[in-house]
Amino acid sequence: MLKYIRDELVSMTDKGNYQTFTSSLIPGCNNIIGVRQPALKKYAKQLVxxxxxxxxxxxxxxxxxxxxxxxxxxxxxxxxxxxxxxKALEDLKKFVPLIDNWAVNDGFCVEFRIMDKYRQEFLPFLEKCILSEDEFEARAGLIMLLDHYIKVDADGNKKPRMKKVMLEDIGMCGENNKKEEQGMYIDKILLLVNRDFSSNGYYTQMAAGWLLAECFVTFPLDTWRYLTDKENMKLDNVSYKKAIRKICESLTTDDEVKKVVRELA
Structure with missing residues (x-):
């Protein structure tokens, strides 16, 4: 980074224990000076x-x-x-190799909002990332899907989470006349996440589990079918159990649904 920007960041460091606190959240990251994220975002906005x-x-x-x-x-x-x-794709290709911790990864992914405008065009690169054996390259692909692809309905409009996921939403309530909601990318997401991430490492596996949990509270029936399709399941056990845990931790998931989801683990 240019020297004047670095000097400004040093002047913005929190005078309390924020550096120590942040370091405790990002194991192995030893170059934290302690600038709060809202201040970083404000400075980035000013620079742009x-x-x-x-x-x-x-x-x-x-x-x-x-x-x-x-x-x-x-x-x-x-x-x-x-x-x-x-130009954005080239920027993305240059930045992803710089990611070496979950915080930079997740902070960047959610802010890369041009992806919402060119979802289809970015997909080939994300697929390449997800197939990578590199821990944070694969996590970048998964978290981009989480931030920019899950909550899109069949017409390309924004689709919020369910207010509550009930048994009828996963087809377990006898006759169900409720219309199944379709997503533009849910099938593709479930296809891409269906691989063994064991060799990638912890932060990729946690991302896969988190992604599936978000899929479940947005498109529960599609995700339920995926989680129960043991014959075609390629996801590693650690990622699968993380998904189950995150689904059961969610306040969106009804208690009765949590009971049947726990039985999958």
């Missing part, structure tokens, strides 16, 4: 506003965790403003 060519801000390597996260925010905000798919 003041610099028409935001990529000129990103020519130097990073020293601190906050610099890499700021880089991700700048790319997310800058590409959303620019609305150029080809």
């Amino acid at each position: 506003k003041e610099n028409e060519d935001f990529r000129k801000l990103l020519t130097e390597p990073d020293l601190y965790y906050e610099e890499t996260l700021l880089r991700g925010y700048i790319i997310g905000m800058g590409t959303a403003k620019e609305k150029d798919f080809d």
Whole structure:
């Protein structure tokens, strides 16, 4: 990151114990200086506003965790403003290899909002990420699906979570006349997540479980069919159990549904 930006970040460090607190949440990350995320986002927004060519801000390597996260925010905000798919894809390809912890990964993914405009076009790259053996490259692909692809209905409109997932929503309540809601990407998501992530590591497996739990509270019947299709199940056991746990922890899942979901583990 450019020196004047780094100096500004150092001046923004929290004077309390935020550096220690953040370090405790990100094992193995030893270059945290302690800048709060809202301050980082505000600074990124300012930099993008003041610099028409935001990529000129990103020519130097990073020293601190906050610099890499700021880089991700700048790319997310800058590409959303620019609305150029080809340039955004190149930015994405350059940034993903820099990800070495879950916090940078997840902070960047949610901010990469241009993906909402070009979902179909970004899918081939996300598929490549998910098939990677690299822990955070695969996590990036999975979390991008979680942030930008799950909550889309068959017409391409935003689809919120269910208010409550009941037995009838997973087809376990006798005759069910309730119309099944369709999602534009749910089938593709379930296809992509259906692989063994054992060799990727903990943070990929946790992402796979989290992704499936979000699928369940948005499109419960499709996800239930996937989770109960043992014959075609390729997902590793750790990721599968994480999905079950997250589903059962969710306040959206009815207690009766939690009972039958727990029986799958």
